[in-house]
Amino acid sequence: MTTVRIKGFKIFKDRHGRMRCYHRETSQKIDLVKAPLGSAAFFTECEKITAIAEANKAKAPKVGTLGGLIQSYYETEHFKNLAPATRRDYRQCADFLEPIRDTPIHTIDTPLVAGIHDKAAQKIGWRRANMLRTFLSEVFRFAIPKGLISANFATGVIPKPRPAKLAYANRPWEREECDIVLEHAPPHVRVVLAVLMNTGLDPSDALNLRRDQIDGETIWGVRGKTGVEVAIPIGPTLHAALKQAPQHDAPALLANSRGEQWTYNGFSTVWHRFKTGLEAEGLIQPGLTLKGLRHTVATTLREAGLDERRIADLLGQKTLSMARHYSRSANLAAKNRETMATLETENARRARIVKPSAKSVKPEPKG
Structure with missing residues (x-):
């Protein structure tokens, strides 16, 4: 052969x-x-x-180029441990940089990065441009200890400001809007909105809550975006909403009309259809978003006089290690219980202002 x-x-x-x-x-x-x-x-x-x-x-990215630096960053534990959404955003930033990935490392400096930042702002907007700046800063930061680059040339680039005329992307809801939405929402939608209104959780984190994350009167969780542990006491309002929620057998705390755990896309679709219907009837103004409820909780507490640190603790905005000890979370839960009590009181006060009792309405004079 x-x-x-x-x-x-x-x-x-x-x-x-x-x-x-x-x-x-x-x-x-x-x-x-x-x-x-x-x-x-x-x-x-x-x-x-x-x-x-x-x-x-x-x-394949070449060694000694911007593309090589990005590939090196992808292989770090830091990148691999980021939330899926953040990894996706960073890869989109890398896609934008694809045409200049062969740029030699020795030519990279702050003016070059500033120029890239400016061009990105023109092409993909100020927000994505700032994300690109953050991405490059992370790439350079992890390349320095490896001897791949001499300095972090992104830190000297000034972030793009939010345009003054740009509408608030996730504006806080008014008390009247919360009441109207809850009044008209189907039961399986209403309970999700109630959780968001009374915890400040990110929508995706709320939809991923499991029943076993509720211990007594506290929700124990981890922010999917940052990995920060949160301990959120369940106040009377949320307790009542959960008690009135449709029964289901899913291990998740929140379920759709079929008794299955919500997906983020699934709930977003239902919410958008429901919200659009209320807008068409003139019951609510445009601009309500699910993430806006997180802003609503923060704004309500801030206006009630609570300091930013306590609000940040409730919302899980403090940078902590994933290995944070459970007892420390327990201490945080005790402090957050006072914070949630303030939220309950402030919401009740606002409700009384918006909906005055019958006794406070003076009858019109006859004749």
Whole structure:
């Protein structure tokens, strides 16, 4: 039998006596049944695999370039431990930088990064441009200890300000808006909104809550975005809302009309349809968002006189280690119980202002 040799491919006989062939670099196999060894189809497959391998090699970031720095950052534990949403945002930043990924490291400096930042603001907006700046800062920060770059050239770049005329993206809800939405919401939607209004949780974190995260009168959780532990006492208002929620067998605390755990996209779709209907009827003004309820809790507490540190503790905005001891969270829960009591009192006070009792309404004079 004629011996066939192709550069970059391993051709051999397996333990069953059958001929095998694969590309050494990519481990891509060739089906020798469909493309017999030495046939025209076989050589075509070899050429195709080789061409793909060379194309992929050309795409790979080069050492000593911006693309190489980004690839090095992707391999760090820091990047791998980021929340999925943050990793996705960072990869989108890298996609924007793709046209200049071969920029040599020795040419990177603060003016260059500032220019990239300016161009990004024009093309993808001020918010995404600032995300790009943050991404580059992280890439440079983790490249410095490895000796890959001399300094963090992104820290000297000034973030783009929020445009003065831009509407508040997630404005706080008014008390009347909260009442109207809760009054008209279907039961399986109402309980989700009640959780958001009375905890300050991020919508995605609230929808991911499990029943076993409630211990007594406290919700124990971890912010998906930052990994910070939170301990949120359950006040009377939320307790009543949970008690009135539709019963279901899902391990999640919150479930849809089928008794299954909500997905974020699923609830967002239902919420948007429901909200649009209320807007069409003129019952609420445009601009209500789920994330806006997190702002609502913070604003309510701030206006009630609580300091920013206590509000941040409730919302899980303090940077802490994932290995934070459970007892420390317990101490935080005790402090947050006072914070939640303030929220309950302030919401009740606002409700009385918005909805005056019948006794306070003076009858119109007759005649």
